[in-house]
Amino acid sequence: MDNVNALLGGFADVITPMNLLIALLGVTVGTAVGVLPGIGPAMTVALLLPITYGLPVEQSLILFGGIFYGGMYGGSTTSILLNTPGESASVVTALEGNKMAKAGRAAQALATSAIGSFVAGTIATAAIVFVMPQVVDFAVTLGPPEFLAIILVAFVGTAAILGSSRVRGFAALLVGLALGLVGTDFVTGQQRLTFGSPFLADNIDVVVVAVGIFAVGEALWVAAHLRRKAGTVIPVGRPWMSKEDWGRSWKPWLRGTALGFPFGAIPAGGAEIPTFLSYLTERKLTKHPEEFGKGAIEGVAGPEAANNASAAGTMVPLLALGLPTNATAAIIIAAFMSYGIEPGPLLLTKEPDLVWMLVASLFIGNFFLLVLNLPLAPAWAKLLRIPRPYLYAGILFFASMGAYAVNAQPFDLFLLLGLGALGFAMRRFGLPVLPLIVGAILGPLVERKARQALQLTGGDASGLVGGPVAWVCYAFIVAVLVWPLVSRLRRGRGGDDDPPAGGDGENPSPEVELARATTTEGRAS
Amino acid sequence: MTVLVGYLPNPLGEATLRAGVEEARRRSEPLLVLNMSRDDVLVDARRAGVDDLARVERDVSELGVDVEVVQVEEGSDPADVIVGEASARGASVVVIGLRHRTAVGKLIMGSVAQRILLDARCPVLAVKEEVA
């Protein structure tokens, strides 16, 4: 029960007035940005990263954890009330949730999603406590070759599995890797891709990349395609549920949690697949099949729980391996690095207090969210009335403030604008954003690991493929890369619209279409 | 000549509408019901749904008043739109709802009603929230 003791220690660290205040601030800001159109938790954490440099590392992590969880709650509010899911993972919630709201059951939809998120978040966070140390125990036995292989799996996973088109995912990943190359080589001190500029010699700060791609790119993209009409928001009172609603909700919550957590915990799992699977499961198991498509409460309860459990699950690879499996986790990795803490299997050994405090703060943040969201849902819905010009001008304002604050160089602002243009182009051409960020963050790490691995073997390439774990990883990568070709050959000539380097081969059934829409929309958040 | 009502989908809006109907009957003029929602926000509480507007049209017609229902979804300034529509249609009177606002609220957000009261070229009938 070491873990539990360590966790209790974490609680003791969190429960100071200042830390609780910061946790409350985090979940409040997180919920707000989840509700607001055009801003996701990843963008918010990226925007806040530079201005939290003044805070101690513990407090900024509590803040980010709160934003991460809060964003999930806020996203479901908009999908239910507006049918415009802010987060990719809320797309499925909108299917039944918005129908419920239209049928006058908005209060029940919000309640089942908030309580379900709390239940799932709590169970899944508890699961972190037990799973994460196991993963760490395993991970510390891995040498550089195995670790390299695991990072490569994360690369291939984010590039090839999460998006709808492999070739576009890999293009984004490689651009991110190239951005990660810019600067001074850490071994030889030579300048790579700096073009003689002293500003670039110090590497491009990951924060600037993240803010440029997420915030500036998104703001420019939305500005170019601004919706010019107001929608009608469905009025809600205070969320509540009847006894029957409870009876119909609790099983979907638990099933959703069971689906969500493992998907969040594996690299490249994401929240889209489990929420979708949970929806399908509930549709199959429900005693009220006639209600599905017209607002069935199970179709909100299950996916919302899956969504939150998956968010908690992403903390496992994040804390145990240093691998980000979604955009917010990627920025939190960047936050670790900006504090000089190297994320990875040694994190738990080197910084146990920090890790356990973060986990404890997730429990507390989750509780705050329930308290904050049940009574305040109508107030959150009011945020949607902020005029768009102020909202997006505000994003640009905070983006330039943050990017300038990193190094106090006006040059970074021009770099930010350039990265914003890149982010715009990626959205225009349907390139996913997550692989780029992952590439920019992990690229330098991969290079260092690879060079270390080869250093141990004196340059012999076999040093890169040592160990059974590495073999499994490479087999997985090869399978992912080769599978579409194989399935294409087997089925003969498939549809002409499929990208040659993959994509979903089969004739899209409505479900596949839905899953695809889910993944493509997932890139911003 | 016509009676213009600025309609909102809430109790105050219904009270405004009732006052507008009375006014139209008294003047024996047609009623123009205008619902304005801003185009620069994601949702606008002022926006009336299609069902709402259809119901207004049906109810007012049943009362024997000649009614036209218009929904404006462009522009970001309801006061401008209502004043502009009033002069374009040659309204004889504009009927609006008057919401209670705190001093700070007035300072920050301004008041649509106040702008209409000041800018309209015709008489303005303001229905107070307490009455609704």
Added chain:
Amino acid sequence: MSTEATTAPEGTTPSGAGPLGRVRDRAQLGLCAALALAGVVVVVDASRLGEVTSSNDPVGPRAMPFLVGGALVVVAVLYALDVLRGGVGEAEAGEDVELGHRADWRTVGLLGGAFALNAVLIEPLGWVISGSLLFFLSAFALGNRHHVRGLAIGIALALGTFYAFAIGLGVNLPAGILQGIL
């Protein structure tokens, strides 16, 4: 869906079209070219690095850029093949995005201008002034016509962030010409 692609949504291509079917959304080829160019730049830049290897670092600084640059070129080619076969990337949707019509380049240009102006003015004039201007001009570009309100919010935000972050948390924000007044 992108502007051009809206007229030809996925699935409208006749199934009889050959492998080199109709190219939809030609601008994608420009992106492929840019990717290939980026790959070439990465490789050329790496090739001018001194090949410093040692027993401590048998790989040297060139291997990674060669790999990334080369892969960029390969992916650019694969991407171009995909486009030539009629592949279209789905432009990103969002809750506040309407993809039906053309991109509004005027707004984007104005925003870029406001952004660049801030980058130029932030050091001489200070964050409070340049940030207020940035907010005001961006809101204007996005269609705000309540100028006084826009400017007031901008000034309030800039002052608030300056006091909270620069003075409160010690974040690097320049005071500029207002040094001593703030």
